[in-house]
Amino acid sequence: MGLKENMRSDPVSRLNLRDPVVASESSSVREGIQRMRERGLGCVIVIDDQRRPLGILNEGMLRQMLSVNPAVIEAPIRDYMSTSARWVRLTDPVVQVLRAMQNENTRFVGVVDDDGRLAGLTGQKGLMEYVADHFPEQVSVQRIGQSTHYAQREGA
């Protein structure tokens, strides 16, 4: 089968899921930022004591907040997280991640198991790796001010 069919038949669990950054409702925005920095991720998912996702705060939301009031970092994260985020299930088809990203205009999508507990994080990075698996393993990388070099995709 080709990429298009695979996206409709492969489950989300087929993607290279990442361990999400999580926080409790009582955490501050500052704590969320520190955890995102430590892990090199652009979002933090707020969960309850059963690890069920309650909301998400991502770097785009942070931009909008900081543009208005830089002091907002001391506020509780629950006051600024989005509670309307759409989660996908491990068993959903990969194309569902694409739809969630477009509908939510985000590049991060939380993944839950059958019990609704947070199981991982995916989004644009996971999707790009999935799509890239269908292409040659050597990639030309060009940077401003530097000469072109060829990089090998991980896992290729």
Place this chain on the structure above:
Amino acid sequence: MNTNQNTTATEEFIDPLHNYEPRSYHNTLEQALSEEPVAAIQARPYTSISPQATVAEAIKLLATRHVSCALVEEEGKLVGIFTDRDLLNKVALESELLTHPVHEVMTKNPVFVHDTDSSGAALCVMAVVGHRHVPVLDSNQRIVGIVTPQRITSFLLGHADA
């Protein structure tokens, strides 16, 4: 004499492409990724800012336009990019930097693609390097636009649902 020579040459001519078989694809998505240039993903409009603008001005610009990346441009040339990730990692907890010029916190030497590269190549660069925003340049290294996560999502979804 000349006629005979021409006839012989014609009879002996072998098309150098006679063994060529065009690449086949499973579907339109694979074909689009392989054959359509980066321009097909949509690279415009884009947001740009001077390297001398302050960090606060850069954040305000991104927020006002609801975009996650500005190309830092000097005399039509790309010198860096300033993204939500730069804001998160370098500025969010360091409010004293808000008055500094954006070139101090931008990502220098950003990865780019040419407008004639295939869209699949652009996606592969993103997968390898891990950058979500990839500027698009023409052959004179002038800015054409930028490939963003939202544009790639729309491109993939447009072909996947077709």
